[in-house]
Every structure is written in C-alpha cells, then in structure tokens.
Amino acid sequence: MCGRGFHKWEDEPRKQFDVKQGRLISEEVCKRCGKRRTRRS
Ligand SMILES: [Zn+2]
Structure with missing residues (x-):
C-alpha cells in the first residue's frame, strides 16, 4: 500500500x-x- 502512495497517516501530537x-x-x-x-490547517 505505501509503495503505491497509500500511506496510513496518523496525526503527530506535536504541532509546529x-x-x-x-x-x-x-x-x-x-x-x-x-x-x-x-x-x-
Ligand atoms: Zn507509508
């Protein structure tokens, strides 16, 4: 999946x-x- 660009995105709590x-x-x-x-955002 990742190889085809379908990443499993998860929010990183750290905000910049x-x-x-x-x-x-x-x-x-x-x-x-x-x-x-x-x-x-
Ligand atoms: Zn990935």
Whole structure:
C-alpha cells in the first residue's frame, strides 16, 4: 500500500508554527513506513 502512495497517516501530537505563513502546521506520520508529512490547517 505505501509503495503505491497509500500511506496510513496518523496525526503527530506535536504541532509546529510556520513563522513565514503565520499558521499552525500539523505533522502526520505513516504508521507503516514512518514517512512524515506536514499539513497546514
Ligand atoms: Zn507509508
């Protein structure tokens, strides 16, 4: 699944603040492969 781009995203409790955009960014981690991505809320 992960190989085809279907990651099992789970919210990382740690939130970051993007200073440039002045927004909160939430981070997500794939439960299966550990890949990370950030999302702007
Ligand atoms: Zn994955």
